Amino acid sequence: MTRTPMETESPTVRGDTPAPGGRRPRAWVEQPRAWRAAATTEPGRLRIVGALLALLVVAFGAVTAWQITERSAAADDVIHHSGPLSARAADIYRSLADADATAAGGFLAGGDDPEQDRERYARDIEIASRNIAEAAASSEDSAQARARLERLNQRLSVYTGLVERARANNRQGFPVGGAYLRRANRMMNEEILPDAKQLWTIETARLGEDYEDAKALPLAAWALGAVGLGALVWAQRRSYRRTHRVFNPGMVAGTVATAVVLLWLVAGHGVARAKLDESYAHGAQSLQVLNEARIQTLQARGNENLTLVARGGGDAYSAAYDKQLQGLAGTDADGRTGLLAQALDLADDDRGRKSITSAMEAAKAWWGLHGEARTKDDEGNYLDAVAQTIGGTYEDGKRPEQYTGFCFDQVDTNLERAVAHEQQEFERAAADGRGALGGLVPGAAALAVLGAAGAVLGIGRRLSEYR
Amino acid sequence: MGREERGWRVRGWATVVSAAALVAAAAAGAVLPLQDGRDGDGGPRAGTTATGAPAAAPGKASADDDCGGHPEASLRPSSASGPAVERIRKRGKLVIGVDQNGYRWSYRDPVSRKIVGFDIDLAKAIAKDILGSEDAILYKTVPTAKRFDAVNNRDVDLLVRTVSITCERIKEKHIAFSTAYFKAGQQLLVPRQGSAVKGFDASVKGKRICVAEGSTAQAELDKEKDRLRPRVLLVANQLDCLVMLQLGEADAVFTDNALAAGQAAQDPAVRLVGRPVTTEYYGVAMNEQDTDLVRRVNKVLEDYRSGGPDSHWMQAYRTWLEADLPGIEGPPEPLYKD
Structure with missing residues (x-):
């Protein structure tokens, strides 16, 4: 019905685009000449204004819906896609490092390695191989990630073979078992863990990209919204000047609808951005530092054990332990620098902080006890050093009150707790962020249509006065 | 030679x-x-x-x-007590530095968790002579890299852990050695079946020979590299060579035959081939100031060696080494420098 007045005037229609059913073609196929002709009369100008307003408001709605759909999808990916993939990669990385540290610990215990170590090792290998298989089977990963997964899969089976050979020889008391274990450890450190770390880095980078995509400012929507709103105000001012009528209900409705969409857009995405920032800083970043700390812990433990497995030739392992534990807990484990200090800075609530401070204390105790164990070993009291590292009895039959394995467990469990906590925080904040965008897409679409309709109705009402 | x-x-x-x-x-x-x-x-x-x-x-x-x-030339034996022997007597224990990885020489028995082997039998004989009991020993498992420091700081009275007597150790590490108690040499270890390597000769051409980095074997191999043209694989520890041999990554291991015998004892599918290429002697290492202890240990060694086929030395040899290092009829002759 809004078209009726326009059709009566229908000035020039392009011959090559015949209007179906006698309707005139849409505004954008009009030739500039026709615009100029139409613009000479007030009804013509009104029609142009109406068409432009409707176009602007609809475009605003459409661009808003499109940009927010993209950001919402990216936020969704953070939660359902890159987030879990990154967590899975971290899990692969961690369980591999854990397997290596555990294998060395069980080995130290002698020919008959303790059941709990055997089980922990078996569980680690199972988690790692299951995750690798799952990741390799899904087509979600990039070619780069898949190549690494394939290599991981191949090498893991070689690695477990070496560990089993180490065990079989150790059971017979053959020192070559230690050489197999060192070889397995070298393979883990030089070939497997670097790939696992790369995989994790790739997945984490994707997570970062999804965050960036979700957080990217919807500038086009903002600009269109502002221009649309400005044009509506301008049209109403123009109408007021000519008619001295203050309100044109249609145009007011259109203005309100557009303003609501714009406000919603700015506020909704603003909140989403803030939540995603929170999720990234306190979740994803914390998780990254904590996961790194956990792996460093495991590697330090592995090296501590291997220092003793090497039975007198373990200087390189001992040096690696020193480096890793201090990388974790700072110089002499004072907690001032290192990954744990970083994680403490990133932790944003007491629960998260508590786990990390507990881990720090345990790391400090670990460092001290390790020093004592090293002194024992260097002085030739090997069995005492072993007892101080994995528990058991000293040569004089006494049991150590504390041993480094206990401290290591404390560090590891506290970090595990912190990781679980931050994972929750990360998911919650990311879900909040995505939630803040919820309803914006259909809302913006519906309101934009309403807004456009209002504007056109308002103009139509003015036009009708010319009949 | x-x-x-x-x-x-x-x-x-x-x-x-x-x-x-x-x-x-x-x-x-x-x-x-x-x-x-x-x-x-x-x-x-x-x-x-x-x-x-x-x-x-x-x-x-x-x-x-x-x-x-001849770095293996030592001080003449004497059972006279001096400050070092008195120190040990006063303590009531002989503190010896031992290895834990020298299979058949000095290693930890997986069941008893005690350190046993050819070296340990000798250590017991020394303790018995000085202190009257072969159990009056405190074993210190000194790390390889710290073994001479342990001697110099008197953390241990002596080292019995397949220490080769070298001039560098005498001059630069200030170590005094007993007379030689074992003669070793660099030899090849190969798979028992189907090995093309027959000895340190033309048969190693193109073959992957594993040696420990910095070992005498590596130096020997370097000397003959151009003539024999083997493919040399370097590893950090001689036991890593056995791993490579077992995994089929190496065709032969070139190492000290005493240690190689320890390797062969861990794997019945490998054996020593050819003849030893060099000569090295193992001695008991002591602080160079403990001359009375050196003479005392040499005295113990004199007794340990004497008795022909029934000597303590031969008994220990038969117990620990003969199966993998057959054909030795007796210990090396002692050599004195004074």
Whole structure:
């Protein structure tokens, strides 16, 4: 019905685009000449204004819906896609490092390695191989990630073979078992863990990209919204000047609808951005530092054990332990620098902080006890050093009150707790962020249509006065 | 150091250091260059040769540089007590530095968790002589890299852990050695079945030979590299070579045959082939100031070696080493420098 007045005037229609059913073609196929002709009369100008307003408001709605759909999808990916993939990669990385540290610990215990170590090792290998298989089977990963997964899969089976050979020889008391274990450890450190770390880095980078995509400012929507709103105000001012009528209900409705969409857009995405920032800083970043700390812990433990497995030739392992534990807990484990200090800075609530401070204390105790164990070993009291590292009895039959394995467990469990906590925080904040965008897409679409309709109705009402 | 030497042909060892040996040494020791372990044919045994070398004193300077050519020459035995022996007596325990990875030499028995082996039997004999009980020993498992520090700081009274007697250790680490209690040499270890490597000769051409980095074997292999053209695989620890051999990544291991025998004992599918290429002696390492202890240990060694086929030495040999290092008829002859 809004078209009726326009059709009566229908000035020039392009011959090559015949209007179906006698309707005139849409505004954008009009030739500039026709615009100029139409613009000479007030009804013509009104029609142009109406068409432009409707176009602007609809475009605003459409661009808003499109940009927010993209950001919402990216936020969704953070939660359902890159987030879990990154967590899975971290899990692969961690369980591999854990397997290596555990294998060395069980080995130290002698020919008959303790059941709990055997089980922990078996569980680690199972988690790692299951995750690798799952990741390799899904087509979600990039070619780069898949190549690494394939290599991981191949090498893991070689690695477990070496560990089993180490065990079989150790059971017979053959020192070559230690050489197999060192070889397995070298393979883990030089070939497997670097790939696992790369995989994790790739997945984490994707997570970062999804965050960036979700957080990217919807500038086009903002600009269109502002221009649309400005044009509506301008049209109403123009109408007021000519008619001295203050309100044109249609145009007011259109203005309100557009303003609501714009406000919603700015506020909704603003909140989403803030939540995603929170999720990234306190979740994803914390998780990254904590996961790194956990792996460093495991590697330090592995090296501590291997220092003793090497039975007198373990200087390189001992040096690696020193480096890793201090990388974790700072110089002499004072907690001032290192990954744990970083994680403490990133932790944003007491629960998260508590786990990390507990881990720090345990790391400090670990460092001290390790020093004592090293002194024992260097002085030739090997069995005492072993007892101080994995528990058991000293040569004089006494049991150590504390041993480094206990401290290591404390560090590891506290970090595990912190990781679980931050994972929750990360998911919650990311879900909040995505939630803040919820309803914006259909809302913006519906309101934009309403807004456009209002504007056109308002103009139509003015036009009708010319009949 | 003739071919006899490499063939492990050991002379009737009951012959004590004799005038005959001195004469032979004076005649041959002076003409045979020491490092030439390959070309002399039918030359006298190193031990015999060396006895005369210091006596002949071909030149003081060279004696200082290479320990008179015979670092294995030690102080004459004596059972007199001095400060070091008194120190041990007062303590009531002999503190010895041992290895835990020298299979059959000095290693931890997986069941008893005690350290046992050929070296340990000797250590027990020393403790028995000084303290009257072979159990009066405190074993210290000193790390390889810290073993000489342990001696210098007197953390241990002595080391019995397959320590090769070298001039560098005497001069630079200030270590005093007992007389040699074992003669070893670099030899090849190969899979028992289907190995193309027959010895340290043309058969190693193109073969993957594993050696420990920084070992005597590596130095020997380097010397012969251009002639024999093996493919050399370097590893950090000689046991890593056994791993490579078992995994089929190496065709042969080139190492000290005493250690190689320990490897063969861990894997019945490998064996030693060819003849030892070099000669090295193992000695008990002590602080150079503990001269009374050195003489005392040499005295113990004299007793340990004596008795022909029934000597303590032979008994220990049969218990720990013979299965993988067959054909040795006795210990090396002692050699004294004073």
